[in-house]
Amino acid sequence: MGHKKSSKKDSKGAGKRAGKIVYVDMDGVLVHFESAFASVPDETLAEYAGREDEIPGIYGLMEPMPGAVESFRELAERFDAYILSTAPWKNPSAWSDKLQWVQRYFGAERGDPAYKRLILSHHKDLNRGDFLIDNRVKRGARRFKGEFIQFGAKEYPDWPAVMRRMRKVDPKE
Secondary structure (H helix, E strand, O other): OOOOOOOOOOOOOOOOOOOOEEEEOOEOOOEEHHHHHHHOOHHHHHHOOOOHHHOOOHHHHOEEOOOHHHHHHHHHHHOEEEEEEOOOOOOHHHHHHHHHHHHHHHOOOOOOOOOOOEEEOOOHHHOOOOEEEEOOOOOOHHHOOOEEEEOOOOOOOOHHHHHHHHHOOOOOO
C-alpha cells in the first residue's frame, strides 16, 4: 500500500499526506446516525425496526456529529488521514450514500481533505496505521494494530477530547 508523500500543501487545503496514518469511522463518529430518522416516514421506520441501517437512502439523510467536519479537516492537515467505515451488507445504497456524504461535507475534487480517502470494509483490522478513531469495537476495530481511540467513551466523549489527544502526536515521527 504505497502512500504518495509530498511536502507541498495543495491549494484546495489538503495536508501533507505524510507521517502517521489515522483512520476515522463514519457512523457515530463523523456522522450522527440518528439524525436521519426525522426525515424517514414512520411506516418505514416501523418496517425496518431494529435494522434501520438497511433503509435505502438513509445514509444520505444524516448530519455530521458536532465538530466532526472541522476535526477531520484538521486531522487531514496534520496526518495521513482516511475515512474507514463499514456499509451494511444488505443495503446497497449505503455504499454510494457514504461516498456522496463524504463528498458533500469534504468536497469531491483533488486536494479536498477526503478526496479518494474513503475505505469501506467489514475488516478494519486489515488496514495498517497508527490510529483508529471509532465508536465501536466491532468489525475488527478491537484487533487494530495501532492505537484505538474509542469515540464516545469516558476518555474521548466528543471531538474536542479526541483532538486534544491527536494534537499531542507528532505526525513526523
